[in-house]
Amino acid sequence: MTLRLFNTLSGQLDEVVPADGAELRMYACGPTVYDYGHIGNFRTFLQVDLLRRTLRLFGTRVRHVMNITDVDDKIIRNAAAAGVPISEYTPRFEQAFLDDLASLAVERPEILTRATEHIPQMVSLVERLAARNAAYRTDDGNWYFRLSAFPEYGKLSKKDLDGMTDGARVDVDEYERDSARDFALWKATPPGETGWETAIGRGRPGWHLECSAMAMEFLGESFDLHAGGEDLMFPHHENEIAQSESATGKTFARHWFHVRFLLVNGRKMSKSEGNFFTLRDLLLRGYKASAIRLALISVPYRHQLNFTFDGLDEATSAIDRLRTFAARLRSADLPAGSSLACMAAAARAEEEFRDALAGDLNTAEARAAVFEMVREGNIALDAGQLRSNDRDAMLRVLDDFDAVFAVIADHDAEPTRAAIEWARASGRLDEVAPELLAAQTLTDAEVEARIEERNQARRQRNFRRSDEIRDELASLGILIEDSRDGVRWKRK
RNA sequence: GGCGCGGUACCCAAGUGGUAAGGGAGAGGUCUGCAAAACCUUUAUGCGUCGGUUCGAUCCCGACCCGCGCCUCCA
Known part of the structure; x- marks a missing residue:
């Protein structure tokens, strides 16, 4: 069976099939680990999970790469505010993110990759672009992508930038970009700030560069599918296409999958x-x-x-x-x-x-x-x-x-238990629903014992006692169901 | 302003040019010591409004109204 999926690039439903006939190579933009993930984030990751699970159900092998963005302005700012180096700040949220994915039964991508571990690949990408005159360095040490080097810019988000760029360009400050639309590949950073010493100068990667570099590293210069939230379509994915295709001369990703944002209470x-x-x-x-x-x-x-x-x-x-x-x-x-x-x-x-x-x-x-x-x-x-x-x-x-x-098989106890544990450890116990907390006060064995006690009462037709026990357990968030095949119970 | 999406029963939500899936909730019933649960049945002459095309439109076309998203960090 073949999956037909809307392709942002072509604007129509396209069949999703591996170009090499063997393995579907896909890249999905992952999180920037500066905070706990919210349900909007997870809708996107869940839909990507659904995509890969569907492909596998249909018999397609998948090589799925997801990046972890572990350096960016927000991270630097938040880490500074917390008074810790980013190398200490990001692992915490990366782990929380991975735990959350596991809670939601999201399958781990075949390859998880961190931005900070691929600086050399990014640098060489900038060098390739520079060699093709598609990147330039300004006097302040920043590197920019030259938009005019890529006439197809806008093909993903269907934007016509002709009138928006810089038709009225007059005097461009010598320290600034050639065009207001040119985007940063590499940001120069002074000593003392987060940065890497590299052949293109000291600095850190711009937002878009990492995805191009890592996608190519693990999937090749041209691959099957690229996924992300709808907001990433522009400018992030558009910029990825521009810098990647300018460097390689090849189609970057053939299929683009975008997940719409969710609303909360409208x-x-x-x-x-x-x-x-x-x-x-x-x-x-x-x-x-x-x-x-x-x-x-x-x-x-x-x-x-x-x-x-x-x-x-x-x-x-x-x-x-x-x-x-x-x-x-x-x-x-x-x-x-x-x-x-x-x-x-x-x-x-x-x-x-x-x-x-x-x-x-x-x-x-x-x-x-x-x-x-x-x-x-x-x-x-x-x-x-x-x-x-x-x-x-x-x-x-x-x-x-x-x-x-992935919702019938019941793995719900562990995420809930872990969340309560986390709340306890981080002083958020007041955020836990009282019933939930109460339900944790009894172990399964203790619940079983109470139920056996009730069964005995029932056998003796002592229904007053039996109902007492049922009410008591109910107040602890434990629901009892009598059935023909015996008593079943569950935590609310 | 540019680009795009949506308005279907109490709620969520599919869908098709030929007469409205599914889930939840409500109601009725079966079962039960009672209850809960479970299960069954049931719930839109109508799919934002007004026109048009058609033998026939919720589905196509046009206009309008309303809501929302992207265009800037954002999944």
Whole structure:
């Protein structure tokens, strides 16, 4: 199966296939590690994860490179404010970021790469550009890219810069850029400030240079796909294209994948709006990692997603439904054989699920296909018409669904536990939902013991006592469900 | 101002030129010591407004209204 994906560069749906016929080489812009990641960041990384998981489901091998930007103005400023060198400042947030990705079940890219470890590659890129007269050094030691050296500039973001550049250029200060639109490749820094001594002078990389250098380092001068948030389209990706293609004369990335920003309560997320959430904020409020993941991937990547707490509740319920169905399938005692209707339901779900993903990663439709099968499966189960082969077929659909969505398999305890641990360590315990904290006061074994106590009371038909225990556990955020196959419980 | 996206039931959200997926919530029911959970059923004569094209439009065209994003650090 082949994925058809919107390509910002071509402006249409293009098939995503490896140019070398073997391995899909993709580069995704990673985080600048100056703070904890927020849900907007994670929507993008989650959608990239969805992309790579879908490719793999379709049988495509992936070599996915993600950079960690560990030097830039914000980092330098924040580290200075914290009174630590950046080499001490960034690892903390890099680790937090990677932990957050793991919490959200985001697969690790094949290659993670840091900007500060590729200074030589960046320097040689500048030298190549200089040799082609596409880069120049100003008297203050900065290096700029000469936009006029790249006539195709604007082809990604569809900007026509002709009228915007410098038609009215009069006297350009000798210390300034030749054109206001020329962008910095390398920023000169005085001794004492973060910088590297290199052949092109002392300084540090401009923002765009690292991505070009590292993408080429690990994927070659020309590769299959480049991903990032919509804001990166201009100027970041446009500049990457300009500097890369000017240096190599080759197409940089063939396919460009951009994820739209999310809104929170209908507005752009910002600290001043009071609608700014990190992953950790949400975990501490008691939302499960799986629910956050599902909420962030259920709206297709090209649409704005309006993130709300209602949406998280919806995702929580939806996951419960899926998990309950999966558990029900697994534990059901079924006769051998298969039924035509159930096999057909599974086959249809599988086909629709794959088709939906193949059509520009339509997660909403893919989800719907599986939920339809869930309903059909439940009906068959209730009617005693589901047979063991049907079960296997439906479980396979759920497996494929989870290979991409990754929300049915329950790994929610660890992220929540880790978030509480982190809150404890960083003096933020007051941000933890009381119920969540309460639920942590009992170990699983202790909960089981209380439940056994209640079971005993129930056997003696001492329902007053039994309800007492149930209420007590409920106040600790532990929900009890009596079922035919015994008592199930879960932490809220 | 330039570029772009969207307005579908109480909420979220797919979708197609031929009569509206899915999830959540609500209601009813099954089950249950009770409850919860689970499961089933049910919920848009209508898809921002007004015109047009068409045998037929939510889907195509035009105008308008509203919301949003990018154009500057930003995923």
